[in-house]
Amino acid sequence: MRKKLLVLKDIFYQTNGRVILKQINFSLLKGEIHSIIGLNGAGKTSLANLIMGLEGYSPTRGKIIFENRDITKLSLYQRAKLGIALAWQRPAYFEGISVEEYLSLKKSKVSPADCLKKVGLNPSLYLKRIINEELSGGERKRIELASLIPLEPKLVILDEPDSGIDANSLEIIYLLIKDFKRKGISVLLITHNQKTTFISDRVSLLCNGEIIKQGQPGEIGLFFKKYCQTCNHIGKINKKILRQ
Numbered sequence: 018m019r020k021k022l023l024v025l026k027d028i029f030y031q032t033n034g035r036v037i038l039k040q041i042n043f044s045l046l047k048g049e050i051h052s053i054i055g056l057n058g059a060g061k062t063s064l065a066n067l068i069m070g071l072e073g074y075s076p077t078r079g080k081i082i083f084e085n086r087d088i089t090k091l092s093l094y095q096r097a098k099l100g101i102a103l104a105w106q107r108p109a110y111f112e113g114i115s116v117e118e119y120l121s122l123k124k125s126k127v128s129p130a131d132c133l134k135k136v137g138l139n140p141s142l143y144l145k146r147i148i149n150e151e152l153s154g155g156e157r158k159r160i161e162l163a164s165l166i167p168l169e170p171k172l173v174i175l176d177e178p179d180s181g182i183d184a185n186s187l188e189i190i191y192l193l194i195k196d197f198k199r200k201g202i203s204v205l206l207i208t209h210n211q212k213t214t215f216i217s218d219r220v221s222l223l224c225n226g227e228i229i230k231q232g233q234p235g236e237i238g239l240f241f242k243k244y245c246q247t248c249n250h251i252g253k254i255n256k257k258i259l260r261q
Contacts, residue, residue, distance in 0.1 A: 019046040022172060022203050023068070028079035030060075030067055030226075037063045038226045041079070045172070045205055050198050052206040052214040052234070054241055055223035056248075061207045064223070065176045068205070069103040070096045083172070100171030104161050104178060116160055117144040125167030132163040135196070137189040155186030162193055173197055176207045191216050211238045211246075 021044045028041035038060045045051050055061050066074040068081060070093040081089045088096055111119050120129035130140035136159040146152065148160070158178060165173055178190050194216060197204050206217060214220045220237035222230040224245065230237060 019048060021045070022047045022049075022084060023205070024080075024082040025068075026080040026082065028064075028067065028081070029077045030063060030074070031077045032073075036226060038067070041226075041228055043221060043228060045203050046218075047171075047203055048198060048201045049219065050194060050204045050206060050217045052208055052217040052220045053223055054208055054211065054214055054220055054237065056209060056245060059223045060226040061209070061223055062176055065103060065174050065205070065207050069093060069101060069174060071103075097168075100169075101174070102165050102168050102170035102172070103174040103176065104158075104165055105176060112148055114148060115144065116146050116148060119148055119160065120164055120167065122164075123167040125169070127167050129163075132166045133160075135166055136160070136163045136193060137185075138163070153183075155182040158182055159186055159189065162190060170202060172203045172205065174205045174207070177209070178206070179208055179210045179213045211242045214238045214241075 023043075023045040025041050025043040028038055028043075029036070030038040041064065053061055053064060063074065067076060070088070070091060072093070076089060079089075080087055083096070083099060083101065086099075088099065091099075111122075116133070117129045120132050129144060133140045133143055138156070138159055143156075143160070148157070152160070162175075162178065175194070178194075179187055182190075191213075194204055194206065206213065208214065214234045215238060217234050220232060220234050221228045222237050222241060222245070230240060
């Protein structure tokens with residue numbers, strides 16, 4: 018049986034008087050791909066930011082456990098040193114530097130060229146490119162994912178990697194996620210795309226800041242498509258539907 022890598026215990030998160038996450042109990046196994054699916058505004062990105070320890074994101078209540086260690090009070094930098102990495106929903110924040118420089122920020126045995134090859138980008142065409150608005154959304158997201166490879170993380174958090182990109186880029190991203198799993202790296206996949214969940218081992222459905230359902234990709238994905246995408250109960254959970 019695979020061991021638990023990440024455990025969230027009774028997590029509440031409130032900001033500016035608004036409750037964003039409530040009573041989140043969740044575990045991620047070593048070498049597992051686990052999707053968190055939910056509509057926009059469900060709290061998915063806030064959950065990712067809490068786990069990563071971004072500035073301004075700290076649980077109001079509860080604990081975050083990583084490899085049996087309480088990391089709730091640790092900084093982003095300290096969590097990164099433990100092996101947690103986050104690919105941003107808005108990719109490649111390091112505007113104005115070359116792709117090669119960006120991929121060299123972390124010294125690694127893996128060259129920037131090899132990182133680009135892993136995400137299906139030709140090094141001769143992209144190493145000297147500047148990270149700016151001239152790169153497409155798909156290119157920027159692939160570069161962001163390539164930047165995770167030198168980190169050799171234990172846990173990768175991917176926040177909406179399937180949002181606003183072309184079909185070819187999406188397939189390459191799926192292949193990279195599967196490659197992470199083959200290497201024993203756990204992946205927490207944040208998405209609102211029901212199709213994306215099918216590469217996962219397990220799926221958790223987040224609604225209005227609560228995990229309301231967990232299970233296999235087919236079960237949760239179809240539930241999400243049938244009930245959540247057509248739900249009019251914005252801001253509250255329809256308890257009757259949960260019994261379906």
